[in-house]
Amino acid sequence: MKDQTAVAGIGSTDFAKSLEPSERDLALEAISAAVDDAGLHPSEVDGMACYSMEATEEVDIARNMGFGDVTWFSKVPYGGGAGCGVVGQAAMAVAAGQCSVAVAWRSRKRGARSSRPWAGVSDRVSGDQQMWTRPYGLLRPVDEIAMLTRRYMHSYGATRDHLANVALAARRHANNNPAAVMADRTMTREDYMDSRMISEPLCLFDNCLETDGACAVVITSADRARTLRNPTVLIHAWAQSLPSQHQTMTNFFCEDPLRGPAWSCAKKLWSLSDAGPADVDVAQLYDAFSPLVLLSLEGYGFCERGDAGEFTDDGGIEVGGRLPVNTSGGGMSEAYLHGFNLITEAVKQVRGESTNQVEDVEFSLCTSGEGVPTGAILFRGER
Amino acid sequence: MIEGQLLPELNEFTEPFHEFASRGELRIQKCESCGVLRMPPRPMCPACGSTSFVWQLMSGRGRVWSYVVAHPPLLPAYAELAPYVVAIVELEEDPLIRLCGNLVFDSTGPINEVQASDVTIAQEVTAVFPPADDGFVLPAWQITGATQPT
Ligand SMILES: [Zn+2]
Numbered sequence: 459m460k461d462q463t464a465v466a467g468i469g470s471t472d473f474a475k476s477l478e479p480s481e482r483d484l485a486l487e488a489i490s491a492a493v494d495d496a497g498l499h500p501s502e503v504d505g506m507a508c509y510s511m512e513a514t515e516e517v518d519i520a521r522n523m524g525f526g527d528v529t530w531f532s533k534v535p536y537g538g539g540a541g542c543g544v545v546g547q548a549a550m551a552v553a554a555g556q557c558s559v560a561v562a563w564r565s566r567k568r569g570a571r572s573s574r575p576w577a578g579v580s581d582r583v584s585g586d587q588q589m590w591t592r593p594y595g596l597l598r599p600v601d602e603i604a605m606l607t608r609r610y611m612h613s614y615g616a617t618r619d620h621l622a623n624v625a626l627a628a629r630r631h632a633n634n635n636p637a638a639v640m641a642d643r644t645m646t647r648e649d650y651m652d653s654r655m656i657s658e659p660l661c662l663f664d665n666c667l668e669t670d671g672a673c674a675v676v677i678t679s680a681d682r683a684r685t686l687r688n689p690t691v692l693i694h695a696w697a698q699s700l701p702s703q704h705q706t707m708t709n710f711f712c713e714d715p716l717r718g719p720a721w722s723c724a725k726k727l728w729s730l731s732d733a734g735p736a737d738v739d740v741a742q743l744y745d746a747f748s749p750l751v752l753l754s755l756e757g758y759g760f761c762e763r764g765d766a767g768e769f770t771d772d773g774g775i776e777v778g779g780r781l782p783v784n785t786s787g788g789g790m791s792e793a794y795l796h797g798f799n800l801i802t803e804a805v806k807q808v809r810g811e812s813t814n815q816v817e818d819v820e821f822s823l824c825t826s827g828e829g830v831p832t833g834a835i836l837f838r839g840e841r
Numbered sequence: 842m843i844e845g846q847l848l849p850e851l852n853e854f855t856e857p858f859h860e861f862a863s864r865g866e867l868r869i870q871k872c873e874s875c876g877v878l879r880m881p882p883r884p885m886c887p888a889c890g891s892t893s894f895v896w897q898l899m900s901g902r903g904r905v906w907s908y909v910v911a912h913p914p915l916l917p918a919y920a921e922l923a924p925y926v927v928a929i930v931e932l933e934e935d936p937l938i939r940l941c942g943n944l945v946f947d948s949t950g951p952i953n954e955v956q957a958s959d960v961t962i963a964q965e966v967t968a969v970f971p972p973a974d975d976g977f978v979l980p981a982w983q984i985t986g987a988t989q990p991t
Contacts, residue, residue: 584850586881591941596927609907612962658910
Protein backbone atom coordinates (compact mmCIF):
# COMPACT_ATOMS: atom_id res chain seq x y z
CA MET A 459 0.00 0.00 0.00
CA LYS A 460 3.08 2.24 -0.28
CA ASP A 461 2.11 5.83 -1.26
CA GLN A 462 -1.46 4.71 -2.06
CA THR A 463 -3.14 6.68 0.72
CA ALA A 464 -2.76 10.16 2.17
CA VAL A 465 -3.75 12.37 5.06
CA ALA A 466 -6.04 14.94 3.45
CA GLY A 467 -7.01 16.92 6.54
CA ILE A 468 -6.06 17.55 10.16
CA GLY A 469 -7.89 19.23 13.02
CA SER A 470 -7.32 20.09 16.66
CA THR A 471 -9.08 21.75 19.55
CA ASP A 472 -7.30 24.12 21.88
CA PHE A 473 -4.98 22.35 24.30
CA ALA A 474 -5.10 23.28 27.98
CA LYS A 475 -4.58 21.96 31.46
CA SER A 476 -8.35 21.84 31.77
CA LEU A 477 -11.07 22.44 29.16
CA GLU A 478 -14.79 22.89 29.83
CA PRO A 479 -16.32 20.80 26.97
CA SER A 480 -16.81 17.03 27.27
CA GLU A 481 -14.61 14.55 25.45
CA ARG A 482 -17.42 14.08 22.93
CA ASP A 483 -17.67 17.79 22.24
CA LEU A 484 -13.90 18.07 21.89
CA ALA A 485 -13.88 15.09 19.47
CA LEU A 486 -16.67 16.66 17.36
CA GLU A 487 -14.76 19.94 17.20
CA ALA A 488 -11.49 18.28 16.12
CA ILE A 489 -13.16 15.94 13.59
CA SER A 490 -15.19 18.82 12.10
CA ALA A 491 -12.00 20.84 11.73
CA ALA A 492 -10.20 17.94 10.04
CA VAL A 493 -13.05 17.25 7.58
CA ASP A 494 -13.27 20.99 6.78
CA ASP A 495 -9.52 21.18 6.37
CA ALA A 496 -9.70 18.37 3.82
CA GLY A 497 -12.42 20.24 1.93
CA LEU A 498 -14.79 17.28 2.28
CA HIS A 499 -18.38 17.02 3.54
CA PRO A 500 -19.08 14.86 6.62
CA SER A 501 -21.55 12.78 4.59
CA GLU A 502 -18.56 11.54 2.56
CA VAL A 503 -16.96 9.91 5.62
CA ASP A 504 -17.41 6.12 5.61
CA GLY A 505 -14.58 4.88 7.85
CA MET A 506 -13.75 5.46 11.53
CA ALA A 507 -10.75 4.50 13.66
CA CYS A 508 -9.85 5.33 17.24
CA TYR A 509 -7.97 4.10 20.32
CA SER A 510 -9.52 1.31 22.39
CA MET A 511 -9.06 3.72 25.32
CA GLU A 512 -11.14 6.37 23.53
CA ALA A 513 -14.09 7.51 25.68
CA THR A 514 -16.20 8.68 22.72
CA GLU A 515 -18.25 6.21 20.74
CA GLU A 516 -18.43 5.65 16.98
CA VAL A 517 -22.24 5.76 16.75
CA ASP A 518 -22.34 8.92 18.81
CA ILE A 519 -19.69 10.64 16.67
CA ALA A 520 -21.25 9.45 13.39
CA ARG A 521 -24.78 10.57 14.33
CA ASN A 522 -23.62 13.99 15.47
CA MET A 523 -21.27 14.57 12.56
CA GLY A 524 -23.80 13.47 9.95
CA PHE A 525 -21.56 10.82 8.44
CA GLY A 526 -23.00 8.69 5.66
CA ASP A 527 -23.14 4.90 5.81
CA VAL A 528 -19.96 3.89 7.62
CA THR A 529 -18.59 0.66 6.15
CA TRP A 530 -15.45 0.24 8.26
CA PHE A 531 -14.60 0.96 11.91
CA SER A 532 -11.91 -0.27 14.24
CA LYS A 533 -10.01 0.38 17.46
CA VAL A 534 -6.36 -0.12 18.39
CA PRO A 535 -5.23 -1.03 21.93
CA TYR A 536 -2.31 -0.08 24.20
CA GLY A 537 -2.87 3.61 24.92
CA GLY A 538 0.03 5.68 23.71
CA GLY A 539 1.15 2.80 21.51
CA ALA A 540 -2.02 3.03 19.44
CA GLY A 541 -1.87 6.34 17.53
CA CYS A 542 0.10 5.41 14.43
CA GLY A 543 -1.74 2.08 14.25
CA VAL A 544 -5.08 3.91 14.32
CA VAL A 545 -4.11 6.04 11.31
CA GLY A 546 -2.24 3.20 9.59
CA GLN A 547 -5.14 0.78 9.90
CA ALA A 548 -7.53 3.41 8.54
CA ALA A 549 -5.17 3.87 5.59
CA MET A 550 -5.08 0.10 5.11
CA ALA A 551 -8.89 0.02 5.07
CA VAL A 552 -8.92 2.74 2.41
CA ALA A 553 -6.27 0.91 0.37
CA ALA A 554 -8.25 -2.34 0.68
CA GLY A 555 -11.46 -0.66 -0.48
CA GLN A 556 -13.38 -1.13 2.79
CA CYS A 557 -14.02 2.62 2.93
CA SER A 558 -13.01 5.68 0.93
CA VAL A 559 -12.74 8.50 3.50
CA ALA A 560 -11.77 7.58 7.06
CA VAL A 561 -11.45 9.74 10.15
CA ALA A 562 -9.13 8.86 13.03
CA TRP A 563 -9.29 10.76 16.29
CA ARG A 564 -8.29 10.99 19.94
CA SER A 565 -10.11 13.04 22.54
CA ARG A 566 -8.72 13.02 26.04
CA LYS A 567 -9.33 14.78 29.33
CA ARG A 568 -6.57 14.07 31.79
CA GLY A 569 -5.82 17.42 33.36
CA ALA A 570 -7.80 16.54 36.49
CA ARG A 571 -5.78 14.59 39.05
CA SER A 572 -8.67 12.23 39.81
CA SER A 573 -8.76 11.12 36.15
CA ARG A 574 -5.38 9.39 36.34
CA PRO A 575 -5.95 5.65 36.26
CA TRP A 576 -3.21 4.72 38.72
CA ALA A 577 -4.84 6.95 41.35
CA GLY A 578 -8.08 4.99 41.38
CA VAL A 579 -6.90 1.39 41.70
CA SER A 580 -8.57 -0.98 44.09
CA ASP A 581 -6.44 -2.76 46.69
CA ARG A 582 -6.36 -5.94 44.58
CA VAL A 583 -4.33 -5.73 41.40
CA SER A 584 -4.76 -8.13 38.50
CA GLY A 585 -2.98 -8.91 35.25
CA ASP A 586 0.67 -9.74 34.65
CA GLN A 587 1.38 -6.10 33.85
CA GLN A 588 0.67 -5.08 37.47
CA MET A 589 0.38 -8.09 39.80
CA TRP A 590 4.11 -8.70 40.13
CA THR A 591 5.15 -5.07 40.56
CA ARG A 592 2.46 -2.80 42.03
CA PRO A 593 2.30 -4.39 45.51
CA TYR A 594 5.97 -3.41 45.97
CA GLY A 595 5.20 0.25 45.29
CA LEU A 596 6.06 0.33 41.58
CA LEU A 597 2.74 2.08 41.11
CA ARG A 598 2.86 4.47 38.19
CA PRO A 599 3.91 4.45 34.54
CA VAL A 600 6.78 6.79 35.51
CA ASP A 601 8.11 4.17 37.97
CA GLU A 602 8.01 1.47 35.31
CA ILE A 603 9.91 3.60 32.78
CA ALA A 604 12.33 4.86 35.47
CA MET A 605 13.32 1.22 36.09
CA LEU A 606 14.30 0.81 32.42
CA THR A 607 15.97 4.24 32.44
CA ARG A 608 18.27 3.42 35.39
CA ARG A 609 19.39 0.26 33.63
CA TYR A 610 19.87 2.15 30.36
CA MET A 611 22.01 4.81 32.06
CA HIS A 612 24.06 2.09 33.77
CA SER A 613 24.56 0.11 30.55
CA TYR A 614 25.43 2.96 28.22
CA GLY A 615 26.64 5.85 30.35
CA ALA A 616 23.72 8.14 29.56
CA THR A 617 23.23 10.95 32.08
CA ARG A 618 20.53 13.26 33.39
CA ASP A 619 22.01 15.89 31.07
CA HIS A 620 20.96 13.75 28.12
CA LEU A 621 17.43 13.43 29.49
CA ALA A 622 17.45 17.20 30.00
CA ASN A 623 18.38 17.67 26.33
CA VAL A 624 15.09 15.95 25.40
CA ALA A 625 12.99 18.06 27.77
CA LEU A 626 14.73 21.30 26.75
CA ALA A 627 14.38 20.63 23.01
CA ALA A 628 10.65 20.06 23.46
CA ARG A 629 10.28 23.19 25.53
CA ARG A 630 12.20 25.38 23.07
CA HIS A 631 10.02 24.13 20.23
CA ALA A 632 6.88 24.75 22.32
CA ASN A 633 8.03 28.30 23.07
CA ASN A 634 7.69 28.93 19.34
CA ASN A 635 4.27 27.24 19.02
CA PRO A 636 1.35 29.40 20.22
CA ALA A 637 -0.92 26.32 20.48
CA ALA A 638 1.41 24.66 23.02
CA VAL A 639 0.34 24.56 26.66
CA MET A 640 3.92 25.58 27.53
CA ALA A 641 4.15 28.26 24.80
CA ASP A 642 4.99 31.01 27.30
CA ARG A 643 6.92 28.98 29.86
CA THR A 644 10.65 28.85 29.26
CA MET A 645 12.90 26.23 30.88
CA THR A 646 16.62 26.26 31.58
CA ARG A 647 18.94 23.37 32.32
CA GLU A 648 19.05 24.62 35.91
CA ASP A 649 15.23 24.52 36.10
CA TYR A 650 15.41 20.92 34.95
CA MET A 651 18.15 19.91 37.39
CA ASP A 652 16.44 21.68 40.30
CA SER A 653 12.98 20.15 39.72
CA ARG A 654 11.69 17.60 42.17
CA MET A 655 12.28 13.89 41.69
CA ILE A 656 9.24 11.77 40.84
CA SER A 657 10.84 8.36 40.40
CA GLU A 658 14.63 8.54 40.44
CA PRO A 659 16.35 8.82 38.05
CA LEU A 660 13.36 10.67 36.53
CA CYS A 661 12.33 14.15 37.68
CA LEU A 662 9.20 16.22 37.08
CA PHE A 663 10.40 17.49 33.68
CA ASP A 664 11.07 13.98 32.37
CA ASN A 665 7.29 13.48 32.41
CA CYS A 666 4.81 14.53 29.75
CA LEU A 667 2.06 17.03 30.50
CA GLU A 668 -1.42 16.01 31.58
CA THR A 669 -3.80 18.00 29.40
CA ASP A 670 -7.23 18.13 27.78
CA GLY A 671 -7.84 18.31 24.04
CA ALA A 672 -8.59 16.41 20.86
CA CYS A 673 -7.01 15.87 17.44
CA ALA A 674 -8.30 14.23 14.26
CA VAL A 675 -7.05 13.33 10.80
CA VAL A 676 -8.82 12.45 7.55
CA ILE A 677 -7.38 9.63 5.44
CA THR A 678 -8.28 8.96 1.83
CA SER A 679 -6.68 7.54 -1.32
CA ALA A 680 -3.65 9.36 -2.71
CA ASP A 681 -5.53 9.90 -5.97
CA ARG A 682 -8.47 11.52 -4.16
CA ALA A 683 -6.15 13.59 -1.98
CA ARG A 684 -4.48 15.05 -5.07
CA THR A 685 -7.86 16.53 -6.10
CA LEU A 686 -8.36 18.20 -2.69
CA ARG A 687 -7.15 21.51 -1.35
CA ASN A 688 -4.07 20.63 0.76
CA PRO A 689 -0.57 19.58 -0.31
CA THR A 690 -0.62 15.77 -0.59
CA VAL A 691 0.78 14.05 2.50
CA LEU A 692 1.35 10.46 1.45
CA ILE A 693 1.38 7.59 3.92
CA HIS A 694 4.56 6.16 2.46
CA ALA A 695 4.91 3.27 4.94
CA TRP A 696 3.59 2.27 8.34
CA ALA A 697 4.04 -0.57 10.79
CA GLN A 698 2.92 -1.93 14.13
CA SER A 699 4.75 -4.27 16.48
CA LEU A 700 4.56 -6.15 19.71
CA PRO A 701 7.91 -7.92 19.95
CA SER A 702 8.40 -11.50 21.06
CA GLN A 703 7.93 -11.93 24.85
CA HIS A 704 7.17 -8.22 25.30
CA GLN A 705 5.09 -7.20 28.28
CA THR A 706 3.44 -3.79 28.11
CA MET A 707 5.07 -1.18 30.39
CA THR A 708 6.56 -3.61 32.92
CA ASN A 709 8.81 -5.07 30.24
CA PHE A 710 11.28 -6.56 32.71
CA PHE A 711 10.83 -10.23 31.88
CA CYS A 712 12.15 -10.61 28.32
CA GLU A 713 15.74 -11.25 27.31
CA ASP A 714 16.64 -7.63 26.52
CA PRO A 715 14.16 -5.20 28.10
CA LEU A 716 15.96 -2.17 26.65
CA ARG A 717 15.37 -3.43 23.13
CA GLY A 718 11.69 -2.52 23.06
CA PRO A 719 8.94 -2.39 20.45
CA ALA A 720 10.68 0.46 18.58
CA TRP A 721 13.26 -1.99 17.23
CA SER A 722 10.84 -4.55 15.78
CA CYS A 723 8.49 -1.82 14.54
CA ALA A 724 11.39 -0.03 12.83
CA LYS A 725 12.52 -3.24 11.14
CA LYS A 726 9.07 -3.67 9.57
CA LEU A 727 8.73 0.03 8.74
CA TRP A 728 12.04 0.29 6.91
CA SER A 729 11.36 -2.99 5.07
CA LEU A 730 8.20 -1.43 3.62
CA SER A 731 9.84 1.90 2.77
CA ASP A 732 12.00 3.27 -0.04
CA ALA A 733 13.72 5.40 2.60
CA GLY A 734 15.91 4.68 5.61
CA PRO A 735 16.72 6.60 8.79
CA ALA A 736 19.23 8.83 6.96
CA ASP A 737 16.44 10.07 4.65
CA VAL A 738 14.19 11.28 7.48
CA ASP A 739 14.05 15.08 7.63
CA VAL A 740 12.07 15.46 10.86
CA ALA A 741 10.69 13.07 13.50
CA GLN A 742 7.95 13.12 16.11
CA LEU A 743 9.01 10.48 18.65
CA TYR A 744 6.53 9.48 21.33
CA ASP A 745 7.53 11.20 24.54
CA ALA A 746 5.37 10.28 27.53
CA PHE A 747 8.77 10.23 29.28
CA SER A 748 12.07 11.71 28.07
CA PRO A 749 14.00 8.38 28.02
CA LEU A 750 11.53 6.98 25.46
CA VAL A 751 12.94 9.48 22.96
CA LEU A 752 16.46 8.13 23.53
CA LEU A 753 15.28 4.54 23.12
CA SER A 754 13.35 5.46 19.97
CA LEU A 755 16.32 7.27 18.39
CA GLU A 756 18.22 3.98 18.73
CA GLY A 757 15.33 1.69 17.84
CA TYR A 758 14.50 3.51 14.60
CA GLY A 759 18.17 3.52 13.63
CA PHE A 760 19.14 7.18 13.92
CA CYS A 761 22.20 6.21 15.94
CA GLU A 762 23.91 3.12 17.31
CA ARG A 763 22.68 1.45 20.47
CA GLY A 764 23.76 3.42 23.50
CA ASP A 765 24.63 6.55 21.50
CA ALA A 766 21.29 8.37 21.75
CA GLY A 767 22.41 10.49 24.68
CA GLU A 768 25.28 11.95 22.70
CA PHE A 769 23.01 12.30 19.67
CA THR A 770 20.94 14.82 21.67
CA ASP A 771 23.99 16.92 22.67
CA ASP A 772 24.66 20.35 21.15
CA GLY A 773 21.07 20.85 19.97
CA GLY A 774 21.14 17.53 18.09
CA ILE A 775 17.36 17.07 18.23
CA GLU A 776 16.39 20.73 17.90
CA VAL A 777 15.51 22.50 14.66
CA GLY A 778 18.81 22.97 12.84
CA GLY A 779 20.33 19.91 14.55
CA ARG A 780 21.08 16.38 13.38
CA LEU A 781 17.40 15.37 13.48
CA PRO A 782 14.74 17.85 14.65
CA VAL A 783 12.47 15.93 17.04
CA ASN A 784 9.06 16.82 18.49
CA THR A 785 8.89 20.14 16.72
CA SER A 786 5.52 21.16 18.22
CA GLY A 787 6.82 20.61 21.74
CA GLY A 788 5.32 17.10 21.73
CA GLY A 789 3.75 15.43 24.73
CA MET A 790 6.22 17.07 27.07
CA SER A 791 5.51 20.69 26.16
CA GLU A 792 2.67 21.05 23.61
CA ALA A 793 -0.02 18.68 24.93
CA TYR A 794 -0.29 15.02 25.86
CA LEU A 795 -2.99 13.35 23.78
CA HIS A 796 -1.60 9.84 23.78
CA GLY A 797 0.66 10.93 20.93
CA PHE A 798 -2.02 12.03 18.47
CA ASN A 799 -0.74 15.62 18.32
CA LEU A 800 2.58 14.13 17.16
CA ILE A 801 0.74 12.80 14.10
CA THR A 802 -0.81 16.18 13.23
CA GLU A 803 2.61 17.83 13.65
CA ALA A 804 4.27 15.23 11.38
CA VAL A 805 1.64 16.09 8.73
CA LYS A 806 2.18 19.84 9.21
CA GLN A 807 5.91 19.39 8.61
CA VAL A 808 5.18 17.83 5.20
CA ARG A 809 2.70 20.62 4.39
CA GLY A 810 5.18 23.31 5.44
CA GLU A 811 2.85 24.55 8.21
CA SER A 812 4.77 23.88 11.43
CA THR A 813 5.66 26.80 13.68
CA ASN A 814 9.10 25.17 13.82
CA GLN A 815 9.23 24.30 10.15
CA VAL A 816 12.13 22.21 8.91
CA GLU A 817 13.21 23.18 5.41
CA ASP A 818 12.24 21.11 2.40
CA VAL A 819 10.72 18.10 4.19
CA GLU A 820 10.21 14.98 2.10
CA PHE A 821 10.15 12.26 4.79
CA SER A 822 8.47 12.97 8.14
CA LEU A 823 8.42 10.18 10.74
CA CYS A 824 5.95 9.77 13.57
CA THR A 825 6.17 7.03 16.20
CA SER A 826 3.83 5.85 18.94
CA GLY A 827 4.69 4.69 22.45
CA GLU A 828 7.96 2.89 23.13
CA GLY A 829 7.58 0.51 26.08
CA VAL A 830 4.18 -0.68 24.87
CA PRO A 831 3.00 -2.44 21.67
CA THR A 832 3.51 0.34 19.18
CA GLY A 833 3.29 1.72 15.65
CA ALA A 834 5.00 4.18 13.32
CA ILE A 835 4.18 6.06 10.13
CA LEU A 836 6.55 7.51 7.56
CA PHE A 837 4.80 10.38 5.78
CA ARG A 838 6.09 11.58 2.44
CA GLY A 839 5.63 14.85 0.63
CA GLU A 840 4.98 14.71 -3.07
CA ARG A 841 7.76 16.22 -5.18
CA MET B 842 3.89 -4.64 56.54
CA ILE B 843 2.27 -1.69 54.76
CA GLU B 844 -1.19 -0.65 55.92
CA GLY B 845 -3.31 -0.42 52.76
CA GLN B 846 -0.77 -2.23 50.57
CA LEU B 847 -1.90 -3.28 47.09
CA LEU B 848 -2.14 -7.05 46.91
CA PRO B 849 -2.24 -9.36 43.90
CA GLU B 850 -5.52 -10.97 42.91
CA LEU B 851 -5.44 -14.63 43.84
CA ASN B 852 -5.49 -17.01 40.90
CA GLU B 853 -4.03 -20.38 39.96
CA PHE B 854 -0.56 -18.79 39.64
CA THR B 855 -0.36 -16.11 42.31
CA GLU B 856 -1.83 -18.33 45.01
CA PRO B 857 0.87 -21.03 44.94
CA PHE B 858 3.66 -18.45 44.56
CA HIS B 859 2.53 -16.63 47.70
CA GLU B 860 1.73 -19.88 49.51
CA PHE B 861 5.31 -21.07 48.97
CA ALA B 862 6.60 -17.63 50.02
CA SER B 863 4.66 -17.96 53.30
CA ARG B 864 6.75 -21.09 53.96
CA GLY B 865 9.94 -19.19 53.21
CA GLU B 866 10.41 -20.67 49.75
CA LEU B 867 11.00 -18.80 46.52
CA ARG B 868 9.62 -21.02 43.80
CA ILE B 869 9.45 -20.20 40.09
CA GLN B 870 7.31 -21.88 37.47
CA LYS B 871 9.24 -24.40 35.39
CA CYS B 872 8.05 -26.22 32.28
CA GLU B 873 7.76 -29.91 33.03
CA SER B 874 8.45 -30.83 29.40
CA CYS B 875 11.47 -28.71 28.42
CA GLY B 876 12.65 -27.40 31.79
CA VAL B 877 12.58 -23.69 30.91
CA LEU B 878 11.78 -21.34 33.80
CA ARG B 879 9.20 -18.62 33.16
CA MET B 880 8.16 -15.43 34.90
CA PRO B 881 5.48 -14.16 35.33
CA PRO B 882 3.85 -17.60 35.61
CA ARG B 883 1.27 -18.38 32.92
CA PRO B 884 -0.57 -21.34 31.42
CA MET B 885 1.64 -22.24 28.45
CA CYS B 886 5.38 -22.62 27.93
CA PRO B 887 6.44 -20.20 25.15
CA ALA B 888 9.42 -22.45 24.35
CA CYS B 889 7.58 -25.75 23.74
CA GLY B 890 3.83 -25.20 24.16
CA SER B 891 3.46 -27.53 27.12
CA THR B 892 0.88 -26.70 29.77
CA SER B 893 2.37 -28.94 32.45
CA PHE B 894 4.68 -27.32 34.96
CA VAL B 895 6.19 -27.57 38.41
CA TRP B 896 7.17 -24.93 40.96
CA GLN B 897 10.97 -25.11 41.13
CA LEU B 898 12.70 -24.11 44.37
CA MET B 899 15.25 -21.31 43.90
CA SER B 900 18.26 -20.51 46.08
CA GLY B 901 16.85 -17.04 46.73
CA ARG B 902 20.14 -15.46 45.69
CA GLY B 903 20.16 -12.74 43.07
CA ARG B 904 21.53 -9.39 41.94
CA VAL B 905 19.93 -5.98 41.51
CA TRP B 906 19.20 -5.47 37.78
CA SER B 907 17.82 -1.96 38.24
CA TYR B 908 16.04 0.16 40.84
CA VAL B 909 14.05 3.35 41.26
CA VAL B 910 13.42 5.68 44.18
CA ALA B 911 9.73 6.58 44.31
CA HIS B 912 8.61 10.03 45.46
CA PRO B 913 5.04 11.42 45.74
CA PRO B 914 2.46 11.76 44.32
CA LEU B 915 1.75 8.16 45.33
CA LEU B 916 -1.18 6.21 46.79
CA PRO B 917 -1.54 7.29 50.46
CA ALA B 918 -0.26 4.01 51.92
CA TYR B 919 2.94 4.31 49.90
CA ALA B 920 3.30 8.11 50.10
CA GLU B 921 3.75 7.80 53.86
CA LEU B 922 6.84 5.65 53.29
CA ALA B 923 8.36 7.69 50.43
CA PRO B 924 11.03 8.00 49.33
CA TYR B 925 11.51 4.25 49.04
CA VAL B 926 13.50 1.97 46.75
CA VAL B 927 11.95 -0.62 44.43
CA ALA B 928 14.25 -2.99 42.58
CA ILE B 929 14.18 -5.58 39.83
CA VAL B 930 16.31 -8.56 40.87
CA GLU B 931 17.73 -11.19 38.50
CA LEU B 932 18.04 -14.66 39.96
CA GLU B 933 21.31 -16.55 40.31
CA GLU B 934 19.86 -19.68 38.68
CA ASP B 935 18.76 -17.79 35.54
CA PRO B 936 19.45 -14.06 35.10
CA LEU B 937 16.50 -13.85 32.69
CA ILE B 938 14.14 -14.62 35.57
CA ARG B 939 13.58 -11.23 37.20
CA LEU B 940 11.40 -10.29 40.14
CA CYS B 941 10.29 -6.94 41.47
CA GLY B 942 10.67 -6.25 45.17
CA ASN B 943 11.72 -3.91 47.94
CA LEU B 944 15.19 -3.90 49.46
CA VAL B 945 15.77 -4.38 53.20
CA PHE B 946 18.64 -4.82 55.64
CA ASP B 947 16.51 -6.74 58.10
CA SER B 948 14.01 -9.38 56.92
CA THR B 949 11.15 -7.52 58.61
CA GLY B 950 12.46 -4.01 57.91
CA PRO B 951 10.24 -1.32 56.36
CA ILE B 952 10.43 -0.73 52.59
CA ASN B 953 12.11 2.64 53.12
CA GLU B 954 14.89 1.19 55.28
CA VAL B 955 17.40 1.05 52.42
CA GLN B 956 18.40 4.41 50.96
CA ALA B 957 19.33 5.05 47.33
CA SER B 958 22.94 5.53 48.46
CA ASP B 959 22.98 1.96 49.81
CA VAL B 960 22.18 0.41 46.43
CA THR B 961 24.07 -0.19 43.23
CA ILE B 962 23.23 -2.19 40.15
CA ALA B 963 24.61 -5.75 40.53
CA GLN B 964 24.31 -5.55 44.34
CA GLU B 965 23.95 -9.09 45.71
CA VAL B 966 20.68 -9.76 47.52
CA THR B 967 18.85 -12.69 49.09
CA ALA B 968 15.11 -13.32 49.22
CA VAL B 969 13.40 -12.87 52.59
CA PHE B 970 9.74 -13.32 53.36
CA PRO B 971 8.10 -10.58 55.42
CA PRO B 972 4.37 -10.97 56.08
CA ALA B 973 1.91 -8.55 54.45
CA ASP B 974 -1.85 -7.99 54.96
CA ASP B 975 -4.43 -10.79 54.57
CA GLY B 976 -1.89 -13.54 55.14
CA PHE B 977 0.11 -12.61 52.05
CA VAL B 978 3.86 -12.95 52.02
CA LEU B 979 5.55 -10.74 49.45
CA PRO B 980 9.23 -11.59 49.00
CA ALA B 981 11.69 -8.78 49.74
CA TRP B 982 15.42 -8.67 49.02
CA GLN B 983 17.94 -8.43 51.80
CA ILE B 984 21.20 -6.71 50.96
CA THR B 985 23.90 -9.26 51.66
CA GLY B 986 27.05 -9.44 49.62
CA ALA B 987 29.25 -7.18 47.63
CA THR B 988 28.55 -5.67 44.26
CA GLN B 989 29.77 -7.85 41.44
CA PRO B 990 30.73 -6.33 38.12
CA THR B 991 28.06 -6.91 35.43
ZN1 LIG C 1 8.53 -25.99 27.69
